[in-house]
Amino acid sequence: MTDSTKAKAVVLLSGGLDSATTLAIAKDRQFDCYALSIDYGQRHTAELDAARRIADAMNAAGHKIITVDLTAFGGSALTDASIAVPTASENTGIPITYVPARNTIMLSLALAWSETLQCRDLFTGVNAVDYSGYPDCRPEFIRAFEAMANLATKAAIEGDTLTIHAPLIDLPKKDIILTGLALGVDYNLTVSCYQADAAGRACGVCDACHIRRKGFTDAGVADQTRYRSEPGT
Amino acid sequence: MTDSTKAKAVVLLSGGLDSATTLAIAKDRQFDCYALSIDYGQRHTAELDAARRIADAMNAAGHKIITVDLTAFGGSALTDASIAVPTASENTGIPITYVPARNTIMLSLALAWSETLQCRDLFTGVNAVDYSGYPDCRPEFIRAFEAMANLATKAAIEGDTLTIHAPLIDLPKKDIILTGLALGVDYNLTVSCYQADAAGRACGVCDACHIRRKGFTDAGVADQTRYRSEPGT
Numbered sequence: 001m002t003d004s005t006k007a008k009a010v011v012l013l014s015g016g017l018d019s020a021t022t023l024a025i026a027k028d029r030q031f032d033c034y035a036l037s038i039d040y041g042q043r044h045t046a047e048l049d050a051a052r053r054i055a056d057a058m059n060a061a062g063h064k065i066i067t068v069d070l071t072a073f074g075g076s077a078l079t080d081a082s083i084a085v086p087t088a089s090e091n092t093g094i095p096i097t098y099v100p101a102r103n104t105i106m107l108s109l110a111l112a113w114s115e116t117l118q119c120r121d122l123f124t125g126v127n128a129v130d131y132s133g134y135p136d137c138r139p140e141f142i143r144a145f146e147a148m149a150n151l152a153t154k155a156a157i158e159g160d161t162l163t164i165h166a167p168l169i170d171l172p173k174k175d176i177i178l179t180g181l182a183l184g185v186d187y188n189l190t191v192s193c194y195q196a197d198a199a200g201r202a203c204g205v206c207d208a209c210h211i212r213r214k215g216f217t218d219a220g221v222a223d224q225t226r227y228r229s230e231p232g233t
Numbered sequence: 234m235t236d237s238t239k240a241k242a243v244v245l246l247s248g249g250l251d252s253a254t255t256l257a258i259a260k261d262r263q264f265d266c267y268a269l270s271i272d273y274g275q276r277h278t279a280e281l282d283a284a285r286r287i288a289d290a291m292n293a294a295g296h297k298i299i300t301v302d303l304t305a306f307g308g309s310a311l312t313d314a315s316i317a318v319p320t321a322s323e324n325t326g327i328p329i330t331y332v333p334a335r336n337t338i339m340l341s342l343a344l345a346w347s348e349t350l351q352c353r354d355l356f357t358g359v360n361a362v363d364y365s366g367y368p369d370c371r372p373e374f375i376r377a378f379e380a381m382a383n384l385a386t387k388a389a390i391e392g393d394t395l396t397i398h399a400p401l402i403d404l405p406k407k408d409i410i411l412t413g414l415a416l417g418v419d420y421n422l423t424v425s426c427y428q429a430d431a432a433g434r435a436c437g438v439c440d441a442c443h444i445r446r447k448g449f450t451d452a453g454v455a456d457q458t459r460y461r462s463e464p465g466t
Contacts, residue, residue, distance in 0.1 A: 098387055136384075
């Protein structure tokens with residue numbers, strides 16, 4: 001629900017663990033949060049279903065899902081069905097799950113909504129620790145996007161400054177989970193797996209599953225993720 | 234058609250006069266051109282029909298039309314049917330035809346394609362003369378986007394430098410038209426009007442029509458634009 005006494009923020013919400021935590025942080029910082037999810041042709045819709053549940057459970061002031069078909073460009077295991085999703089053990093260099101310009105496109109769409117909402121704050125759950133190979137999860141990318149955004153809009157010309165918040169950018173998964181739990185995030189609503197089934201059950205073997213499970217282990221918290229089969233099998 | 238001896242470029246092609254000229258310039262600079270059009274929910278599809286004709290007539294190596302529904306955000310006469318398209322005489326400050334973050338979003342999508350094509354050059358027909366009120370048509374915006382793009386991608390990390398070419402940015406419409414004619418552009422294929430009808434006939438009274446007609450007059454070239462009625466009536 002909208003609270004006119006609070007400043008507004010647009011929060012990118014994928015439906016995963018990181019973005020749910022980011023939404024909780026934005027709420028904790030007293031923003032009235034507008035969640036934005038992008039249907040870019042990812043392999044499954046379980047993540048977007050999760051985004052809907054999270055936005056609802058966390059009382060987002062608004063939630064939009066925008067469709068932009070990045071499978072038209074391909075170039076990633078997440079947007080080209082002919083490229084297999086790698087398991088953790090295959091991971092060297094920039095992962096094949098990197099989607100060309102994905103964060104640039106998502107932040108651009110968030111920028112559009114921030115301008116029509118007349119809001120000056122934008123939150124993203126990018127993380128440079130777990131996905132160290134992703135160019136668009138690095139602090140220098142976020143800073144450059146912010147500088148560009150502050151020249152791109154009517155609001156910028158009129159003197160409003162947009163701040164891009166990336167509160168998780170240097171946190172290990174363990175700390176993200178502990179932060180979220182302290183803020184009341186229900187991680188059972190989130191889906192991290194790159195190839196979850198329609199019911200949102202995780203594969204247990206992809207990079208995203210591996211990083212998530214290790215995060216719960218490191219945090220000393222029971223992993224209640226629903227797996228299709230036993231993890232690692 | 235693809236020519237493997239040439240470097241590739243992605244060219245943003247709206248279907249208007251400026252982007253058709255930009256495509257001609259990119260071809261003249263010996264690039265193998267991949268045209269990208271964005272269906273963002275603009276008021277009419279005549280412009281996208283024009284883009285198809287132009288890409289075909291100018292032998293683009295490829296042409297994609299990507300849909301991203303910016304009417305979900307609104308905030309512009311071009312993406313919110315409840316906001317009237319202004320006539321030239323009403324134009325003060327930043328025009329209501331400015332679409333929040335449109336060029337940022339279009340360039341971001343072009344960036345995605347440039348990465349999967351493995352190309353290092355991207356052309357846009359933005360112009361800071363006719364649309365001096367549009368924040369995302371200014372040279373400083375283009376430079377900031379280029380700086381961000383050179384941190385955003387796997388290609389950037391691997392040492393490839395992307396150049397964003399905005400060859401029309403400081404040209405008056407007259408000079409754009411003379412440049413295009415010298416390069417063989419058939420402006421009868423292009424649609425500039427903000428509210429063209431399904432057959433591509435222009436209204437004759439909106440900003441875009443006004444600027445286009447003045448350009449032909451200043452260039453001393455007959456304006457062969459098809460109007461729905463006599464211009465200005």
